[in-house]
Amino acid sequence: MLVGNSLLLPSPCETLQSVRDVLTTGRGWQAIGLTLLRIVSGYLLGCTLGVALAVLTSHFETANWLLKPLRSLVKTTPITSFALILLVSVVSGIVPVIVAAIVVVPMIWQTTEEAIRNRSIQLEEMATVYLTPWKKLRYVTLPQILPRFFSTASVSLGFAWKAVITAEILSLPRFGIGREMQSIKSYMETSELFAWTLLVICMSVLMESGFRILLRKAGQRYD
Amino acid sequence: MIKLSDISIRFGEKQVLTNFSTQLPDRGVVLLSGESGIGKTTLLRILCGLTQPDSGTITGLETRKVSVVFQEPRLIEHLTALENVSLVSDRKTAVRLLTDLNLEKEMNQRAAKLSGGQKQRVSLARAFSFSDDVVLLDEPFSGLDDQNKLRAARLIRTAQLALVVTHDATDAELLSADKIITL
Numbered sequence A: 001m002l003v004g005n006s007l008l009l010p011s012p013c014e015t016l017q018s019v020r021d022v023l024t025t026g027r028g029w030q031a032i033g034l035t036l037l038r039i040v041s042g043y044l045l046g047c048t049l050g051v052a053l054a055v056l057t058s059h060f061e062t063a064n065w066l067l068k069p070l071r072s073l074v075k076t077t078p079i080t081s082f083a084l085i086l087l088v089s090v091v092s093g094i095v096p097v098i099v100a101a102i103v104v105v106p107m108i109w110q111t112t113e114e115a116i117r118n119r120s121i122q123l124e125e126m127a128t129v130y131l132t133p134w135k136k137l138r139y140v141t142l143p144q145i146l147p148r149f150f151s152t153a154s155v156s157l158g159f160a161w162k163a164v165i166t167a168e169i170l171s172l173p174r175f176g177i178g179r180e181m182q183s184i185k186s187y188m189e190t191s192e193l194f195a196w197t198l199l200v201i202c203m204s205v206l207m208e209s210g211f212r213i214l215l216r217k218a219g220q221r222y223d
Numbered sequence B: 001m002i003k004l005s006d007i008s009i010r011f012g013e014k015q016v017l018t019n020f021s022t023q024l025p026d027r028g029v030v031l032l033s034g035e036s037g038i039g040k041t042t043l044l045r046i047l048c049g050l051t052q053p054d055s056g057t058i059t060g061l062e063t064r065k066v067s068v069v070f071q072e073p074r075l076i077e078h079l080t081a082l083e084n085v086s087l088v089s090d091r092k093t094a095v096r097l098l099t100d101l102n103l104e105k106e107m108n109q110r111a112a113k114l115s116g117g118q119k120q121r122v123s124l125a126r127a128f129s130f131s132d133d134v135v136l137l138d139e140p141f142s143g144l145d146d147q148n149k150l151r152a153a154r155l156i157r158t159a160q161l162a163l164v165v166t167h168d169a170t171d172a173e174l175l176s177a178d179k180i181i182t183l
Helices: A012-023 A026-059 A061-076 A079-089 A095-117 A121-130 A133-171 A177-186 A190-220 B040-047 B081-086 B091-100 B116-130 B146-156 B170-175
Strands: B002-011 B014-024 B028-033 B055-059 B066-069 B134-138 B161-165 B179-182
Touching: A012 A026, A012 A190, A026 A061, A026 A095, A026 A133, A026 A177, A026 A190, A061 A095, A079 A095, A079 A133, A095 A133, A121 A133, A121 B066, A133 A177, A133 A190, A177 A190, B002 B040, B014 B040, B014 B055, B028 B040, B028 B170, B040 B134, B040 B161, B066 B116, B081 B091, B081 B116, B091 B116, B091 B146, B116 B134, B116 B146, B146 B170, B161 B170
Parallel strands: B028 B161, B028 B179, B066 B134, B134 B161
Antiparallel strands: B002 B014, B002 B055
């Protein structure tokens, strides 16, 4: 009963037709391009900050004591709160980037910190005796940390997607998938909403799969 | 001459070494023996700089290159035996030492796949590949059969100075030790 009523649940044909329509307009590609750029930027920013904080808190107990509550706070605060707070002072196009970074940071931070803390002291001592600092990092320290880092990095990429789309819906930048979804919702263009959702799922799966293949290749060396 | 003067160290409640002093010759094989837990490994760790004593001084090691054979092989498991050894020296030396220790066939196997005794020999090869000036060895014969013990002993005797921690009295004979220090 619901299928065929394009207002409530569009048919697969209608959805695919809408996908084609989206992909044949310049605005559609601009939205996709800018959303991807925001995801990649936010994700890389989050990973970089997460690793930096992990190095800091795993080496300095005072930093750990001071910053650990902040991590818990960031983890428990809803994405929407961050997006709405940021909207007050930040350009709408940047909000999704920062929100994605905020989502990725605690995940990468916690896993990397645990990996740093749990690395083998015996191997580190051996490396202190025999290896230069660079060789120690390359052959002893990183191989112990990277498998765990890669595993979380892969999961957090999916979270970055969700965060950027949600933040775009709330912040309404000029171009973006979230912006398009919000506009379509206002006009009750359900088939187009389904088309965007389908595109988001496909792109997210493709990106994560590509990332996993890269990680598997990188991780093979340490199996 | 390497001189250890008044070395003391405590771990929590336990006093491990108290004003320990001794002298090591510049050359030869020196055996360090004593009861379990008396501080033999701690002394080795102090000599290679991994542990700082609470008090005391060591002189004569400043200009010398020290390598260590730990009680556990401590190999990088995802690297091959040859890669583990050549990481600290050149490939030619690594191949020669692994061959001397009867590891030609296992050279290109990942360390993770080697047996305990093979890992121990790779660890010996790594130490001598890095330096044969001062070699500190903690129970170097553990897990080795008689044939490989002889090969290892032959290699240990090539060091300028080898300080060997052991609890086995027969090791002194096997190594033709020049000096025995009992803690």
